[in-house]
Amino acid sequence: MKVLKFGGTSVGNAERLRTVSTLLPENEPTIVVLSAMAGITNGLIEITELAQSGKMLDAIEKTKALEDKHIKTAEELFETKMYRKRGEEFISNLFLRILSRLIDGFSQADSRNIVALGEQLSVGLFHMLLTEQRKKAAYIPALEYMRVDKDGEPDYFYIEQNLKRLLHTNPFASIYVTEGFICRDANGLVDNLGRGGSDFTAAIIGHVVNATEVQIWTDIDGVHNNDPRYVTNTFPLRQLSYDEAAELAYFGAKILHPQTIQPCRAKGIPVVLKNTLNPTDKGTVISSVQSLRGIKAVAAKDGITAINIKSSRMLLAYGFLQKVFEIFNTYKTPVDMITTSEVSISLTIDNTSQLNEIANALSRFAHVEVERNQTIICVVGDFPASYKGYVAMIFECLREVPIRMISYGGSPNNISFLVDSHYKVQALRMLQQLFPAVTIDKPRYQNIETDTL
Ligand code: ASP
Ligand code: MG
Secondary structure: OEEEEEOOOOOOOHHHHHHHHHOOOOOOOEEEEEOOOOOHHHHHHHHHHHHHOOOHHHHHHHHHHHHHHHHHHHHHHOOOHHHHHHHHHHHHHHHHHHHHHHHOOOOHHHHHHHHHHHHHHHHHHHHHHHHHOOOOEEEOOHHHOOEEOOOOOEOHHHHHHHHHHHHHOOOOOOEEEEEOOEEEOOOOOEEEOOOOOHHHHHHHHHHHHOOOEEEEEEOOOOOEOOOOOOOOOOOEOOEEEHHHHHHHHHOOOOOOOHHHHHHHHHHOOOEEEEEOOOOOOOOEEEEOOOOOOEEEEEEEEEEEEEEEEEEOOOOOOOOHHHHHHHHHHHOOOOOOOEEEOOOEEEEEEOOOOOHHHHHHHHOOOEEEEEEEEEEEEEEEEEOOOOOOOHHHHHHHHOOOOOOOEEEEOOOOOEEEEEEEHHHHHHHHHHHHHHOOOOOOOOOOOOOOOOOOO
């Protein structure tokens, strides 16, 4: 069994949806995971925000616009009149649900239900397309098997029981179509896996069914060695280890949701990144194989806040770190980077929703300074500490860039440092000197599908 996930641009219009239908394996059972069409999740979130701020007319107008977009897609998607009609009815019914939620007193639970519609729409239309093409396709609703526990982690036991049951109830199908991103929470209410979460859905499914491969289809030829939006002459990497890919995904290479690697690594399932716009390209294979030593890729993660915590006792006494981390733990805020000196700690976070509470709690025993608009630049590869020269090469390139923090040695796969976001593009461009000059004939990407991560 293979799992294939197609992102928002890959299902972004009727033509793209038809292309996806030609990319499915013919001789192996396949689970197809789809995102919402590009821009739709953002649109649905906007509707919920308008509704929350009482702007009902604007919310209804936006709802109509999204409905029109889907109706237009359905008109172009199907060959036969019968299917066009079915498609339109299906769309109108789902949008009626939004309208009735908007009109009958709007609540937080309604928001999650509305945001979930993006994937339900793309999957419903795609399943109809496969049926019209007389393929042996079955629809497996994510809300009947995908579930997170009270900590927001996948409830693997529940997912396995229910997904397998649903697959078995459709023994004649060879293509199973399901929604990415959406799930139920521990109380059974509609929820989601966070922005860009469809990749994670595919990885969880791959884990549960012991897939031979999880393919993530997007609009670029795999993971590039640097960010093609800012740097010219980047090139796709053919091979990454799970560890390298996890570091890259976490520290900014926006091509893959950071949580995607773990479920696949646990079962040794290769994750292959492929390009819908250039399907014959090999893409990037992520597996346990550790290929060449050395520097492989550079990525940047924006929106970082640095917190400098200076012990008021002028010493990092025993227990100080524990006290600091207990606070981050209490406010459920992950720390990305950390450096220490004799009297102070600098660390970074990207989720600032609890920043005031954290700063208040820390300032009871330390002097706290906060700096926003920082960027983590992460250099990924395989460079164990016993290897000479890599660190020197990296910082030699960055001579002109002021560096705020450096982290090295935690993992042999990652050297990262913090710069003011203002210097990000310069740093990425300077670091491109680390790679052999390659010339590519044409850019093989359009508008990289990354804005949601
Ligand atoms: N549609 C969701 C989002 O835009 C999930 C995904 O695309 O992976 O975040
Ligand atoms: Mg994505």
